[in-house]
Amino acid sequence: MMYSVSRLARRFCATLAAAAPAAIGGEAAAASVPKKTAKNQRSVYKKLSSLGKRGGKMEETLNQFTMEGIPVKKDDLIRYVKDLRKHRQPQRALEVFEWMERKEIAFSGSDHAIRLDLIAKTNGLKAAESYFNSLDLSTKTQSSYGSLLNCYCVEGEEEKAKAHFDKMCDLNLVTNSLPFNNLMAMNLRLGQPEKVPALVVAMKQKNISPCDVTYSMWIQSCGILNDLDGVEKVIEEMKADGGECRSSWDTFANLAAIYSKAGLYSKAEAALKSLEEKMNPHERSSYHFLISLYAGISNAPEVYRVWDLLKKGHPKVNNSSCLTMLQALSKLDDIDGMKKIFTEWESTCYTYDMRMANVMISSYLKENMYEEAEAVFNGAMKKCKGQFSKARQLLMMHLLKNDQADLALKHFEAAVSNQDKNWTWSSELIRSFSLHFEESKDVDGAEEFCKTLTIWSPLDSDTYTLLIKTYIAAEKACPGMRKRLEEQEIEIDEEMEGFLSKICP
Incomplete structure (x- = not known):
């Protein structure tokens, strides 16, 4: 959506008209404004880069620059737009383009291509198509055509992408590998x-x-x-x-x-x-990738070697790096190495990350070390506010598999008492609890369990099937079950009908 020209913008029309196409302020402003200090002369790019940290409206900030006589160069604006796009802030980047348009700054073909991509990310594919169709033929260049093709490919619009690609071929605009790469990626x-x-x-x-x-x-x-x-x-x-x-x-x-x-x-x-x-030694992700792949081929010495290189190049090891290393050591079943890394991280971390605790809990349980896993969980509960759903589910699954349903139910009750609305129940856990109720012929327990599940979301067909199987195992009737299914709009297929016939004739 284009913004209306503000009163402040109109105030600078005379200055803008006198400015060079690539800059706003510049020499025209210099004629009527005293010489600026070094601080005021610093690039607009640097000031705009700090805007995201400070907050503030893009239009007001840019207008303030021009009011102060600070040259606003197109190159600075486009550079800032590219940075915003890189950091996934398409809406703010689009605001810069809209401000430039109001100031009648001329756009090149590559500028239109960038703007088209931002429109697609912010307002959707249809808006991007409309923008492309509104361009003059002279501005429909290889860049703008390529940008729209990329939009089609990103959205998975295969037919539109193929038709657009064919049109580019007809116009002799496919002269490098980029359009083909877009199609391949799609x-x-x-x-x-x-x-x-x-x-x-x-x-x-x-x-x-x-x-x-x-x-x-x-x-x-x-x-x-x-x-x-x-x-x-x-x-x-x-x-x-x-x-x-x-x-x-x-x-x-x-x-x-x-x-x-x-x-x-x-x-x-x-x-x-x-x-x-x-690899780029300045990118932590490069080391992370190497650590993960070396773990994938069971090469522990190389995992530790790259880990040492990472710590040498980036002495302040962050959560992501520690998580990568813990996951790699988990693949290698190196529980002692994991314990050492986790203990070091836990003693120095600025922000407690439950993902780290979850990896430790999972690895301890894999080694049947329940007490150690529970100790990690209890420690995490003292050091952060959650979320604990995954950790609890790991513990419950282990307990259920080892015929310790009573302890699993205690974790379940604790989860309920916490009233964590963001809890996501795994189908495997629901099935494990239901199997326990079925084997113990505990209809009341199954009903209470299902009632609690509805705190988070309505029961689905699979969960109702598991509940009905518990009734069948207990040889108990449930005359109202059919009505419950109908009220929840659960489809009664042939298999479900067979189960229902056994508990509610």
Whole structure:
């Protein structure tokens, strides 16, 4: 939605008219405003970057700049827009564009492309289509066409994406790998990896060489299809096409994951070594990925080696890094290593993260160490406010599997007393409790359990089926069960009818 021109905006019309197209304020403002201090002359980009931290309205801030005679350069605004988009703040980025439009700043084809993408993210695909259709033919460039294609692909609009792509081909706007990559990414998201190789063939027919992103998705598609021969052929072609320089982080990441899944650990490790050479040491996520994949191929020494590199490069180890390491050690069944990492984190953490406790609880229970798991849970309850739903469910599942239903019910009662409306019950836990009631022929317990479940959400067909099975096991009638199902709009299929006939004739 376009904002109306404010009174403050109209106040600067004369200044704007005199300004150069790429800046607002500039020399025109300098003629009537005293020389600025160094502080006032700092770039608008820096001031705008702090706006998100301080809060405030975009229009008021930009108008204040012009009122103070501070040059507002288009380059600064576009740079800030790109930053906002990168940090997933499309609405604020769009506000900058709307302000620029009110100031009659000319947009390039790439500017229109960015704005179109922001409109799609903020107002939806239809709004993006309308914006594209409103553009003059002179501004419908390769960038704007490509941006709309990307929108179609992101939304999974396969037919629209294909039609738009064909139109771009007719207009000779498909001259690089990007449009093909968009289609490939869409096919992978839609679960159609088999369509990727055909797009590579079509690309080559247009004399367009695959880029590193193309190779990465091509390899990924082969991996999904379990076509290891295809993976090897893509690698050979990639090497012939440009050697290692054509290989990106994503390429080796996909290779490592594919080989790991196939149990080809030596090849997976070779890919990880190549991956490490291309990683950005300033990005924690690079280390996280390596730790996870080394754990996936059961290489504990490499897990610890990368962990040491991470701590050396980023001495202030955050929650995400500790969580990654705990999950990796859990895969390796290294309970002693986990205990050490968890104890160190727990003693120094600024914010207690229940995800860490959940990993510890799960790993202890896997080793049948219930007391240790419960100790972690009790400690977490003293140090944070939750959420405890996953931890409680892990403990309850373990207790039910080990015929300790009484203790499991105590956790259940505690969860109910906490009245956590965000609790999400797993179907596995509901089934385990129901099996306990069925085996013990405890109709009253089952009914009370189901009544409590409705605090969070209505019972579904599966839960009613489990309840009815408890009645059948107890050989008890329930004349009102059919009416209950009808009131809850539960479909009574042939199987359900068979169960009902046994308890409410």
